[in-house]
Amino acid sequence: MAEMVKLFVNGQEVEVEAGKNLIDALQVVGIEIPHFCYHPALGADGNCRMCLVGIEDGRPPLVPACKTPAQPGMKVLLEDEKIKKIQRDIMELELINHPVDCPVCDQAGECTLQDYYMSYSQQDSRMNVEQVHKDKRLDFGCGVVHDQERCVLCARCVRFTRQITKTGELGIVNRSDQARVTIFPGRPLANRYALNIVDICPVGAMTSKDFRFRQRVWFLQKDPGICHGCSTGCNIYIDHHREKYGDDVIYRFRARTNLQVNGYFICDAGRLSYKTENENRQDRTLVDGVEVPLERGIEAALDKLNRARKPLMLVSPDSTLEQLWAIKRIATLYGAVLSGYSDAYVLAGDGDDYLISDDKAANRAGLQLLDIDSGKESFAAALADADLLVNFNNDLFFSPGNEDLQEALEATDQVSVCSHDRPAFSRATVILPCASYSEYGGSIVNRNNVLQRFARAVCRDADPCDIIEITRLLGGAISDNARAWPGLRQSVPALSRIWPERIPVEGVTLNSSEETHVGA
Amino acid sequence: MGAKVRVVERKGRTFLEQLYLLEVFKGMAVTLGHFFRNLLDNSRLYVRHYPEVRPEISPRWRGRHRLTRHEDGTVKCVACFMCQTNCPSNCIIIEAGERFDGRSEKMPLRFDIDLLECIYCGYCVEACPMDAIRMDTGIFSVTSDNRESMVLGLEEMLRTPGAFDEDSYQKGVR
Ligand code: SF4
Ligand code: SF4
Ligand code: SF4
Ligand code: SF4
Ligand code: FES
Numbered sequence: 160m161a162e163m164v165k166l167f168v169n170g171q172e173v174e175v176e177a178g179k180n181l182i183d184a185l186q187v188v189g190i191e192i193p194h195f196c197y198h199p200a201l202g203a204d205g206n207c208r209m210c211l212v213g214i215e216d217g218r219p220p221l222v223p224a225c226k227t228p229a230q231p232g233m234k235v236l237l238e239d240e241k242i243k244k245i246q247r248d249i250m251e252l253e254l255i256n257h258p259v260d261c262p263v264c265d266q267a268g269e270c271t272l273q274d275y276y277m278s279y280s281q282q283d284s285r286m287n288v289e290q291v292h293k294d295k296r297l298d299f300g301c302g303v304v305h306d307q308e309r310c311v312l313c314a315r316c317v318r319f320t321r322q323i324t325k326t327g328e329l330g331i332v333n334r335s336d337q338a339r340v341t342i343f344p345g346r347p348l349a350n351r352y353a354l355n356i357v358d359i360c361p362v363g364a365m366t367s368k369d370f371r372f373r374q375r376v377w378f379l380q381k382d383p384g385i386c387h388g389c390s391t392g393c394n395i396y397i398d399h400h401r402e403k404y405g406d407d408v409i410y411r412f413r414a415r416t417n418l419q420v421n422g423y424f425i426c427d428a429g430r431l432s433y434k435t436e437n438e439n440r441q442d443r444t445l446v447d448g449v450e451v452p453l454e455r456g457i458e459a460a461l462d463k464l465n466r467a468r469k470p471l472m473l474v475s476p477d478s479t480l481e482q483l484w485a486i487k488r489i490a491t492l493y494g495a496v497l498s499g500y501s502d503a504y505v506l507a508g509d510g511d512d513y514l515i516s517d518d519k520a521a522n523r524a525g526l527q528l529l530d531i532d533s534g535k536e537s538f539a540a541a542l543a544d545a546d547l548l549v550n551f552n553n554d555l556f557f558s559p560g561n562e563d564l565q566e567a568l569e570a571t572d573q574v575s576v577c578s579h580d581r582p583a584f585s586r587a588t589v590i591l592p593c594a595s596y597s598e599y600g601g602s603i604v605n606r607n608n609v610l611q612r613f614a615r616a617v618c619r620d621a622d623p624c625d626i627i628e629i630t631r632l633l634g635g636a637i638s639d640n641a642r643a644w645p646g647l648r649q650s651v652p653a654l655s656r657i658w659p660e661r662i663p664v665e666g667v668t669l670n671s672s673e674e675t676h677v678g679a
Numbered sequence: 680m681g682a683k684v685r686v687v688e689r690k691g692r693t694f695l696e697q698l699y700l701l702e703v704f705k706g707m708a709v710t711l712g713h714f715f716r717n718l719l720d721n722s723r724l725y726v727r728h729y730p731e732v733r734p735e736i737s738p739r740w741r742g743r744h745r746l747t748r749h750e751d752g753t754v755k756c757v758a759c760f761m762c763q764t765n766c767p768s769n770c771i772i773i774e775a776g777e778r779f780d781g782r783s784e785k786m787p788l789r790f791d792i793d794l795l796e797c798i799y800c801g802y803c804v805e806a807c808p809m810d811a812i813r814m815d816t817g818i819f820s821v822t823s824d825n826r827e828s829m830v831l832g833l834e835e836m837l838r839t840p841g842a843f844d845e846d847s848y849q850k851g852v853r
């Protein structure tokens with residue numbers, strides 16, 4: 160537990176964490192101090208002056224909250240008429256040359272300037288000279304589009320490229336009303352985290368080319384989720400919406416703060432991976448290439464499983480612990496060899512020392528926890544021996560490298576349980592559609608052994624079943640996530656004291672100190 | 680309390696009225712009297728000869744929608760979705776895209792109003808920051824024999840002119 164200090168805000172005593180600045184400390188107890196330039200990941204810059212608060216009997220009596228640590232006995236004034244006037248004046252200053260493009264601005268609805276105008280300003284412009292015009296719709300590269308007129312010069316974007324990516328593509332040139340954010344000529348943004356700038360820009364000056372104009376943000380339903388783009392398991396918001404007469408479609412992923420996993424940011428590839436959730440989905444049940452109802456597909460699969468002498472089951476390293484457990488159980492039921500061979504998911508050298516990892520599978524640690532063999536030799540041997548391969552959404556051709564298995568795969572009868580229409584699944588005689596990660600919930604373990612839980616977000620019209628449901632239809636005993644846990648607790652020592660509903664939102668680190676994190 | 684109570688004497692208790700037959704004929708006499716009088720001379724009828732004679736529509740009448748243009752012919756709508764957001768029957772569907780005519784950055788690529796669901800409340804017109812959508816076409820009869828054609832598209836709405844001159848429209852909406 161962090162050390163707490165008592166201080167006064169508008170005469171009322173509050174207890175806050177010591178060591179934090181006033182903005183962060185008071186935010187925890189529900190008191191907002193308006194600010195533009197401060198961002199917890201980038202530190203205080205002190206350039207916007209929106210966060211000025213009064214300190215009663217203080218020397219000086221007026222301080223920027225972003226640079227002032229919470230101290231015991233401090234008497235913070237927020238409601239004071241002087242402070243309100245300062246806030247009004249700063250807002251007036253910010254809006255002197257602001258185009259107020261809100262009708263065509265993607266930020267409208269989640270714009271700090273709009274919100275602060277309503278809460279702290281609400282005054283008409285007194286300017287009667289022509290506004291300063293700057294450049295709009297500047298392509299800064301990496302899918303970031305900049306509007307210089309809307310910029311409030313908080314320098315968050317500049318600090319992001321200097322402190323976080325250390326690439327320093329952005330800078331502010333000129334002074335006063337001519338100041339503008341820009342890139343060096345011919346040197347656009349070039350880093351794998353650039354789209355975070357769109358998230359951290361408090362106004363609509365940085366927009367995403369990909370999301371631009373596609374939807375107004377107030378229509379979007381914003382559900383928490385976990386990115387399945389690599390084994391880091393970054394926390395995201397899944398922003399989706401069902402347009403009238405349309406299907407539930409994901410419009411964007413955004414970073415969700417989790418200091419234990421990804422901090423405040425996510426990588427661009429993960430951010431754009433929402434597209435694979437919308438596109439190229441396998442929604443039809445196929446038996447010998449003919450579309451049939453799911454029940455018929457299940458019958459066909461059951462028939463094959465019952466007749467197979469040596470079935471082989473292949474699981475995906477993206478599947479949740481619960482799904483892996485359910486598959487493991489039916490593998491035992493049918494006497495099948497179980498493999499988690501998935502070298503194709505590892506792109507050696509693609510990772511970096513920040514968030515991106517080489518391994519593009521979301522739950523490989525889970526695969527290892529459940530003691531599922533992932534070796535290539537054993538898989539190749541089992542494949543040569545098997546007369547039926549049941550593939551649970553493992554894309555063997557995610558990346559090149561498995562061409563030598565092609566022949567053995569062609570010689571084996573296959574049942575594919577898959578969420579996407581991909582070459583690895585299309586050869587199967589029975590294809591059963593299943594849900595993808597935005598459409599089911601479960602628990603996964605990331606590369607640092609952090610166990611995280613996520614819930615279902617999207618509900619498409621096709622509504623394919625979860626893999627667990629498919630294992631149940633194939634004769635398994637596990638019918639939902641909750642029923643997988645007694646078995647998981649019993650057979651996996653690291654999970655023996657885990658109750659999924661007690662996993663905190665930021666996840667729990669396994670092995671090292673499981674006792675301290677979750678009390679049984 | 681305080682409601683005024685007035686006792687009305689019940690009519691129709693006399694013997695002749697109780698017979699009914701006589702009253703029926705008295706009623707028929709009135710009806711037939713009107714019928715023949717109008718048959719011989721219909722100039723005093725209080726009936727509009729629709730559709731030969733069209734009703735006069737006032738400028739503030741909320742008819743079928745249209746999308747307006749700037750003087751140079753460019754589309755006024757900037758696809759801000761305010762109308763869609765404000766529409767109580769959720770019958771406006773817009774898709775937006777980039778715009779390069781120098782007017783704005785954004786414009787509608789698709790703008791559908793499902794007239795079967797529209798309740799002609801005019802909230803879309805009131806929400807529009809650009810005066811881009813109006814219901815001043817004077818079209819009050821929206822009929823069709825199939826559902827699809829009741830969805831009004833972007834082209835159709837841009838094509839339809841307003842039925843009033845600017846001054847009387849502005850006076851009407853103020
Ligand atoms: S940045 Fe905010 S205030 Fe400025 S145009 Fe965009 S939404 Fe409006
Ligand atoms: S572009 Fe956005 S983040 Fe960058 S300085 Fe301007 S307002 Fe701040
Ligand atoms: S008139 Fe009313 S119901 Fe019809 S489109 Fe406009 S806002 Fe919607
Ligand atoms: S018609 Fe008006 S309110 Fe509707 S999208 Fe266009 S500009 Fe916005
Ligand atoms: S947030 Fe403190 S000066 Fe900008």
